[in-house]
Amino acid sequence: MTEIFPNYINGEWVKGTALFEDRNPADTSEVVGSFVKGTAEDIDAAAAAAGAALAGWAGASGPARGNILFRAADILDKKFDQVSAEMTREEGKTLPEAKGEVRRSINILRYFAGEGSRMPGMLVPSERDRVHMFALRKPIGVTGLITPWNFPSAIPAWKLAPALICGNTVVLKPASAAPLSAWRIVEALHEAGVPKGVVNFVAGAGGELGQALVAAAPLKAVSFTGSCPVGNWLHAEASKRRLRIQLEMGGKNPTIVLADAAFDAAVENVVNAAFFSTGQKCTATSRAIVEDAIYDRFVEAVVERTRRMKVGNGMEPGVEMGPCVDQAQMETVLRYVEIGRKESGQPLCGGRRLTDGALANGYFVEPAVFANVREEHTIAREEIFGPVLAIMRAANFEDAMRIANNIPFGLSSSIQTTNLSRAFEYIYRAEAGLLTINLPSAGVEYQLPFGGTKDSSFGPKEQGPAALEFYSDYKTVYLKY
Numbered sequence: 001m002t003e004i005f006p007n008y009i010n011g012e013w014v015k016g017t018a019l020f021e022d023r024n025p026a027d028t029s030e031v032v033g034s035f036v037k038g039t040a041e042d043i044d045a046a047a048a049a050a051g052a053a054l055a056g057w058a059g060a061s062g063p064a065r066g067n068i069l070f071r072a073a074d075i076l077d078k079k080f081d082q083v084s085a086e087m088t089r090e091e092g093k094t095l096p097e098a099k100g101e102v103r104r105s106i107n108i109l110r111y112f113a114g115e116g117s118r119m120p121g122m123l124v125p126s127e128r129d130r131v132h133m134f135a136l137r138k139p140i141g142v143t144g145l146i147t148p149w150n151f152p153s154a155i156p157a158w159k160l161a162p163a164l165i166c167g168n169t170v171v172l173k174p175a176s177a178a179p180l181s182a183w184r185i186v187e188a189l190h191e192a193g194v195p196k197g198v199v200n201f202v203a204g205a206g207g208e209l210g211q212a213l214v215a216a217a218p219l220k221a222v223s224f225t226g227s228c229p230v231g232n233w234l235h236a237e238a239s240k241r242r243l244r245i246q247l248e249m250g251g252k253n254p255t256i257v258l259a260d261a262a263f264d265a266a267v268e269n270v271v272n273a274a275f276f277s278t279g280q281k282c283t284a285t286s287r288a289i290v291e292d293a294i295y296d297r298f299v300e301a302v303v304e305r306t307r308r309m310k311v312g313n314g315m316e317p318g319v320e321m322g323p324c325v326d327q328a329q330m331e332t333v334l335r336y337v338e339i340g341r342k343e344s345g346q347p348l349c350g351g352r353r354l355t356d357g358a359l360a361n362g363y364f365v366e367p368a369v370f371a372n373v374r375e376e377h378t379i380a381r382e383e384i385f386g387p388v389l390a391i392m393r394a395a396n397f398e399d400a401m402r403i404a405n406n407i408p409f410g411l412s413s414s415i416q417t418t419n420l421s422r423a424f425e426y427i428y429r430a431e432a433g434l435l436t437i438n439l440p441s442a443g444v445e446y447q448l449p450f451g452g453t454k455d456s457s458f459g460p461k462e463q464g465p466a467a468l469e470f471y472s473d474y475k476t477v478y479l480k481y
């Protein structure tokens with residue numbers, strides 16, 4: 001019997017008549033769970049409950065709010081193995097990747113739980129005699145959180161935790177392709193004793209629920225992570241009501257490889273960033289921009305390493321790359337491979353759907369490497385969000401910088417070099433919000449600001465101390481004594 005996961009509204013687990021299935025992309029015959037398909041009315045009820053709960057939650061002390069997050073982290077920690085395996089089964093990433101993500105979610109809950117005891121404001125001296133002036137933080141109110149499937153636990157965690165610690169109440173709408181990982185966090189918060197109405201969870205079709213959420217009267221803010229078209233639409237809707245909005249969207253992230261790079265490490269970093277998590281990371285490398293002097297050797301080494309990648313069910317030890325998350329995503333990848341074939345020539349490896357043996361019921365695609373990709377080619381310009389790497393040739397460092405920045409996106413960017421001056425030059429000139437040097441472009445931690453620039457992002461950054469800027473407002477006080 002498939003377990004049915006209800007929505008969570010006003011502290012109650014709410015059943016419904018319509019359900020949708022959360023299927024394993026590695027083996028679509030397995031239904032991981034059935035979710036209640038929420039409606040616009042459910043969103044309205046959730047937003048109303050969040051509105052009613054706001055005064056109580058905002059009025060609780062920061063440490064008291066923090067205690068609930070600490071308890072939720074402990075509850076999730078006790079289910080660590082189960083929740084990690086569920087993530088692999090619903091999203092497809094390998095078990096070690098899923099474990100890393102669940103650990104990160106637990107750490108995020110604890111990190112922001114601690115912020116409840118700090119909640120930094122401002123205290124500055126006045127120019128006037130015996131005037132005491134300070135600014136304290138207050139919540140913004142009911143906040144809508146809309147999350148994607150590719151980090152189905154960490155992204156909900158990195159929105160929920162700062163929103164709650166700042167005293168906001170929330171309505172969370174998870175991605176339909178992988179809602180269970182977020183559901184487990186909500187379950188943990190419920191078991192931790194979060195007051196009714198403070199956290200609400202409504203799963204279901206993004207178009208219908210997103211429209212209802214952005215129109216819900218109690219809403220004051222929306223935090224969204226997902227694709228550019230949806231984010232841009234939400235921005236337009238939210239602006240009509242002057243909702244505070246934060247958008248983290250797509251990327252087309254470059255890794256520059258200079259001739260002086262530590263060669264083997266650079267190869268491994270590019271392959272890791274391009275193909276781990278099936279290339280379905282917003283910070284994944286999709287363009288390797290390689291200096292002419294090492295171009296041929298680098299392409300050869302990347303192809304050789306990529307051919308050795310073990311693709312399969314992420315639950316199996318040794319598998320390095322799982323399936324695409326669903327059929328639509330797989331078809332998108334295969335479509336871009338065809339476009340790449342026409343514009344850039346045959347991929348040097350990969351690009352086919354894999355259906356042999358145990359892979360027959362999954363959405364598996366061989367990791368694909370295209371070489372001699374030029375800036376005007378579609379696979380060098382559009383986000384694919386799958387295991388497709390475009391390798392581009394750069395005459396020198398200046399040319400590589402120009403190619404890397406010549407794109408509307410600005411999420412993450414990386415350089416592989418042993419030259420310190422070049423590394424600093426790159427830090428100041430790279431047009432992206434997240435930079436890595438001699439590391440894969442993907443693989444961030446929660447203690448520092450996260451987010452992009454240009455068309456990839458809008459609004460204050462997420463994670464680290466920066467997250468408080470979106471989820472709270474200042475109240476400035478002047479006091480004569």
Ligand code: NAP
Pocket residue numbers: 146147148149150151173174175176177204205206207208209210211225226227228230231233234248249250251281282383385411451452456
């Ligand atoms: P998506 O299709 O935009 O969906 C994201 C979320 O929005 C899902 O919960 C989706 O619900 C919901 N949604 C869909 N239509 C909506 C609408 N009209 N109004 C409101 N919400 C709506 O993106 P995705 O395919 O899940 O994720 C992949 C994208 O996310 C990629 O572009 C990737 O780069 C980006 N991403 C960015 C970051 C970052 O930090 N910059 C991180 C991760 C992913 P349904 O699932 O029900 O459709």
